[in-house]
Amino acid sequence: MPRRSIAVDEKVAIMRTCLKLDQVAATADQHGVAKQSIYQWYQEILAALPALLANERPGPKPTVPSAEKPKKGGLP
Numbered sequence: 001m002p003r004r005s006i007a008v009d010e011k012v013a014i015m016r017t018c019l020k021l022d023q024v025a026a027t028a029d030q031h032g033v034a035k036q037s038i039y040q041w042y043q044e045i046l047a048a049l050p051a052l053l054a055n056e057r058p059g060p061k062p063t064v065p066s067a068e069k070p071k072k073g074g075l076p
Contacts, residue, residue, distance in 0.1 A: 011053040016046060 021042055028035045 005055065008050055008053055008055060012049045015049055015053065019045065 019042075021038070024035050024038050028038055
C-alpha cells in the first residue's frame with residue numbers, strides 16, 4: 001500500500017474502534033483491581049488519543065527563545 005497522510009480525526013476513529021473493552025470483569029478479578037478503575041483508565045486513553053496520534057514531524061522540537069534577560073549593571 002502506498003504511504004498516505006491520514007488525518008488525526010480518522011486515526012482517532014480507527015483506534016477507538018480497535019480499542020474495545022473485552023472481558024473486563026475477568027481481567028479485573030485476575031489482577032485484583034476494580035472494574036471501575038479499568039473503565040477510568042480506558043476513558044483516559046481515549047481522551048489522549050488525539051494528542052498521541054497527532055501528525056508531528058519527527059526529530060527534535062524547535063526551542064522557543066526565552067524573554068531577554070536584563071543586562072547586569074545597566075539601567076532597566
